[in-house]
Amino acid sequence: MVRLVLVALIALSTGWAYAAEPAACPAFLDHELRKLHSRDNVNLCGSAAGKPMLVVNTASRCGYTGQFEGLEALHQKYRDRGLVVVGFASDDFRQEADTEAEAARVCFKNFGVTFTMIAPGPVTGSDANPVFQHVSDQSQPPRWNFFKYVLDRDGQVVEAFPSRVTPDDPALIRAVESVL
Numbered sequence: 001m002v003r004l005v006l007v008a009l010i011a012l013s014t015g016w017a018y019a020a021e022p023a024a025c026p027a028f029l030d031h032e033l034r035k036l037h038s039r040d041n042v043n044l045c046g047s048a049a050g051k052p053m054l055v056v057n058t059a060s061r062c063g064y065t066g067q068f069e070g071l072e073a074l075h076q077k078y079r080d081r082g083l084v085v086v087g088f089a090s091d092d093f094r095q096e097a098d099t100e101a102e103a104a105r106v107c108f109k110n111f112g113v114t115f116t117m118i119a120p121g122p123v124t125g126s127d128a129n130p131v132f133q134h135v136s137d138q139s140q141p142p143r144w145n146f147f148k149y150v151l152d153r154d155g156q157v158v159e160a161f162p163s164r165v166t167p168d169d170p171a172l173i174r175a176v177e178s179v180l
Contacts, residue, residue: 025049026155028134036089036117037104044131047116048084050153052179055135057123058087059095059145060106067146068111070167074176075115081180082153085115088132090123093145135160150175 025045032041056071068087075085089096089103097103100119107113123132124141132141135149138157148161150172159175166172 026134028130028155031130033129034119036087036107036119037100038119042116042118044084044086044116048086051082051084052153052176053149053151053155054083054085054176055131055149055151056085056087057090057092057132057142057145057147058107058117059090059093060097060103062093062095062145064144064146064163065106066111067167068107068113072111072113072115074167074173078176078180079115083176083180086131087113087115087117088123088129089117089120090145091120092122092124092142095145096120148172150179152179 026049029044029048032043034041054071054074058068059065071085071087074083079085087107089100089107097106103120104117107117118129122128124136128136128141134155135151135157136142139149139160144163146163148165148167150158150160152158158179159171161169161172161175
């Protein structure tokens with residue numbers, strides 16, 4: 001008790017913000033997911049719990065692949081305000097590259113992606129990864145590549161956008177800004 005009061009006094013006098021307890025990680029984020037073309041895994045609890053998210057299923061051989069550029073622009077513009085952009089490579093619609101190396105080249109070299117990209121895996125049906133099971137339960141499963149979901153800080157889907165809605169579309173930007 002004395003320690004908590006001392007921390008509160010220090011926080012008040014220095015302007016430092018103190019959170020008594022860290023936010024719990026929602027179950028849909030608490031999984032080890034392999035990063036694209038890497039041996040490294042990421043648990044999204046560390047980077048996304050309690051933060052607004054833009055979740056997108058991607059493919060590197062799709063007519064919408066150019067949207068990587070706009071997604072990266074959103075990441076750059078809003079990351080300092082807490083937005084976490086996560087791309088999930090998938091071949092559910094038969095338009096992902098034949099190899100992860102090729103998919104990685106498209107994302108990282110061709111479009112300069114710096115946001116988290118997850119290795120190819122299912123985003124539809126009963127085999128969908130936990131994040132896409134969660135967003136599909138609240139909204140709808142992706143019907144094509146580059147389906148976008150805006151989630152609030154509690155992990156609730158605020159809005160879903162079909163592939164044809166580009167990352168610079170005013171409606172998508174409004175949805176993103178509404179969760180910041």
